[in-house]
Amino acid sequence: MPVFASTIFLSAFLLFLVQPIIAKQILPWFGGTPAVWNTCMLFFQMLLLAGYAYSDWTIRKLSPRGQAILHCVLLVASLAVLPIVADLGWKPTGEEDPVWRILALLGATIGLPYFLLSSTGPLIQAGFARRYGGERVYRLFALSNFGSLLALLAFPFAIEMLVSTHGQAVAWSVGYGLFVLFCAASVVIAAGPVAAGSARVEAAEDGLPPTLPEQGLWLTLAALGTVMLLAVTNHITQNIASIPLLWLAPLTLYLLTFILCFEGRGWYRRWLFVVPFLALLPAMAWGLQAHSGVLELKKAIPLYCVGLFVSCMFFHGELALAKPAPRYLTRFYLMVSLGGAIGGMIVGVLAPRIFSAYYELPVALVVGGLIAVWLLFRSGGTPGQLEKALRSLSAGKTGIASLLSRSIMAGVALGVTGVTGWYVYQYQHEYLADTTVLMERNFFGMLRVQETGEGAERVRNLVHGVILHGKQSYDPEYKRKPTTYYTEESGIGRTFAAFADAPVRAGVIGLGSGTLATYGRKGDVMRFYDINPQVIEVARKEFTYLSDSDAKTETVLGDARLSMEREPSQQYDILVVDAFSSDAIPVHLITLEALDTFLRHMKPDGVIAFHVTNRYLNLKPVVALLAQARGLAALNVADDGETSRFASSTDWVLVTRNPAIFSHKPLAGATEKIEVPEGLHVWTDDFNNMIEVLK
DSSP, X not given: OHHHHHHHHHHHHHHHHHHHHHHHHHGGGGTTOHHHHHHHHHHHHHHHHHHHHHHHHHHHHXXXXXXXXXXXXXXXXXXXXXXXXXXXXXXXXXXSOHHHHHHHHHHHHHHHHHHHHHHHHHHHHHHHHHHHOSTTHHHHHHHHHHHHHHHHHHIIIIIHXXXXXXXXXXXXXXXXXXXXXXXXXXXXXXXXXXXXXXXXXXXXXXXXXXXXXHHHHHHHHHHXXXXXXXXXXXXXXXXXXXXXXXXXHHHHHHHHHXXXXXXXXXXXXXXHHHHHHHHHHHHHHHGGGGGGTSSOHHHHHHHXXXXXXHHHHHHHHHHHHTOOOGGGHHHHHHHHHHHHHHHHHIIIIIHHXXXXXXXXXXXXXXHHHHHHHHHHHHHOOOOHHHHHHHHHHTTTOHHHHHHHHHHHXXXXXXXXXXXXXXXXXXXXXXXXXXXXXXXXXXXXXXXXXXXXXXXXGOEEEEEEXXXXXXXXXXXXXTTTSOOBTTSTTXXXXXXHHHTTTSOOEEEEEOOTTOGGGGGOOTXXXXXXXXXXXXXXXXXXXXXXXXXXXXXXXXXXXXXXXXXXXXXXXXXXXXXXXXXXXXXXXXXXXXXXXXXXXXXXXXEEEXXXXXXXXXXXXXXXXXXXXXXXXXXXXXEXXXXXXXXXXXXXXXXXXXXESOGGGGGSTTTTTTEEOOOOOTTOOOOOSSOOOGGGGBO
């Protein structure tokens, strides 16, 4: 009936739409790091599991009437938390574990509505199967994934561009109210008398109850799909390229495989997918060294996107082949969601605590190959020609021919898995050990200290993902000189030179290796803000910029904007905002409200220097519009990076209440006006969108 389909579609659409809506509300509170999204994904998977467990329990333990009454009561109760706006009391102080803070915040803000949306799919499908028979029930699962995919694509390309963050929360809450009506109608209809003929159909499709090994297979396949999704997302966004919205491609492909595998028209054929799956495993393992130049960017991203699609088609296709009779679908969905939650826990919580690098992807590749070995030996799936040839060789003995064909294919899969494991070994023990001095990983990502050369030619780099966050030469001539984005010819170098006549108090958002401390002189104070405790530790232990500085250096742990909101005015001469080099820029540091916070800490003639060097985003007009909105002067200083072998090309936008400073000798003639595209909006906490500034 249309009411069932409408409920399934609307629940899935709202389920995926609420994820970016609530994540965008809390991203500014936790530093805008990609790990916030992964933690949100973990929460959503855990609550999805709870919703599926609830559905399984109610179907097995309650009568249809009891199910309807309980669910309607919960639906009405969930309306009490609307609209879904995160309470400001959940803002972190900077010292607590962000993972548990985010999970608690989400639970209090959207817990019950999300729980009920999560339970809708299996609960409504089970009711539909009971009422009308189970012949088409799994097509509703495909419809659910289509609703999720539509929400995923609609948010960045339509909703986010047209509606403010607060407006999104209100509109979603209205849509949820509509869902409550549809869902209540569906459970009431499902509790009614069984339609004529459906009891006979259901009895014919009952089948045997699933065994523990079968349920274990569902769980394993679902977990591997989730691990592959999150691990590939981490790899291509952290280790290959920092491209805006790149995370969208893996999630789209992941959902598409669910749609194709469960749509009901037989898109999945084991033989059509197991061969490319086995071929791609060693290719992806070899390509793990893409960030070392082994594989070009334009080849690496397609490789991992295609690899993810084929892998998830294999995992989810096997899930579809192993699905039970409709009577047991709630248990099937429960195990699938449990597998997804376990996969999310492995990547989101466990891996950052036990791995120093992104090892979950290579581990998933090897485990995926072993699963293929087991499935091929257990179930076959070999081309008919091979088994026919073996049957003729074994004098027509079907059983022996089948065993031989399955053994051959399993052996081939095992060999491919072995090759995959060898490339993984090479990746870990040869490439990473070649130049890496230190490698650490936590909630905020992976840090590597790499060292090349010897003696005076020795150079150390601090790399976060694929972004260089500092470089120091051990040549005595360059050891205490600024490098990369901070050379004397850069915008920030010229700014410090403009304040050379008196002691300077400077704030720096983003510590990196501490390069800017080289500008500190006796009597100066340099206060560094960084959200990542490992960055502070690495800057002090692995680089000497902080210890060599003549200035007094201070470090503040925590999100810079939240820290500055709590601090008294620091009266800075210079405030450096250096956090926009990757795609996952902390947008909350480049909004009107952020600028107001920064201005409270500035002296009347001070300069706020925004480092906006970025390969994919044109942030110069964003800063120019912010300055214009507050009546400030803003000019760009571009440097081609050719003045030194340690220099990089840069763009620094300088914002000040005192435009006369641009006529000072270090800045005179080096600044340029900023062109602002027509139609560009002033970014605020409530409305901002990176798509409009893509290069």
